[in-house]
Amino acid sequence: MAKHSPWLATSMMFAWMxxxxxxxxxxxxxxxxxLIALWHxxxxxxxxxxxxxxxxLTIVVTAAFYLWSMQRTIFEGGDETQPPASMDGHPIPDIANHEKLAxxxxAMFTIxxxxxxxxxxDMMNDWTIQIFEGLIMPILGNFSGGV
Known part of the structure; x- marks a missing residue:
């Protein structure tokens, strides 16, 4: 995929990372x-x-799987990659300009x-407190006989 769709490959790698x-x-x-919440x-x-x-250990195993899957998805095959029959011999396109913009x-928001x-x-803090106090605490109160 990296050879015929470099923008798509780069976008996928960034999202994976x-x-x-x-x-x-x-x-x-x-x-x-x-991890900090668990530690506390x-x-x-x-x-x-x-x-x-x-x-x-979960983070380490996930990292290994992600790197393995990126290598197989993006870098294996090269020129030998065969497009699906529905492509009818057309070249494999990269993503369009509006998709690159998206x-x-x-990526900018992720960074x-x-x-x-x-x-x-800060945006989520007030909503989280309202949801916790309005929904979760009453549910927990029903299970524990009052919180």
Missing amino acids: ASLGLPLLAGFVAELMV FLVAEGWSVLWMVGPA MFVL LFGVMPWIAL
């Missing part, structure tokens, strides 16, 4: 926040920090929220 949790991208912020919970409840091994905008995550977090 963001999802993988590459630093300075939004996925890294999400993974880091989950474990320390507050007096549990062993060995419980951090599972999530850390990918660029998504923006990775470098300055408080922009998104």
Whole structure:
């Protein structure tokens, strides 16, 4: 795919890396926040920090799978890649200019929220508190007999 659709391949690689949790991208912020929240919970409840091994191992296995799948999807095949029969012998096109623009905008927001995550977090804070207090706490109260 990288030979006949370089813009698509680049966009896919960027999205994979963001999802993988590459630093300075939004996925890294999400993974880091989950690990920090787990750490605080474990320390507050007096549990062993060995419980951090599972999530850390999950990140490593996911990274290995992502790199393997990127290599197979984007870089294998090269010129031997055969288009589907529905292409009827036409060359394989790369993404159009309007799609490039959309990918660029998504990439910029991914970088923006990775470098300055408080922009998104501040917007979500009030809504999160309202949802937690309005929906989740009453549900938990029903299960525990009052919270």
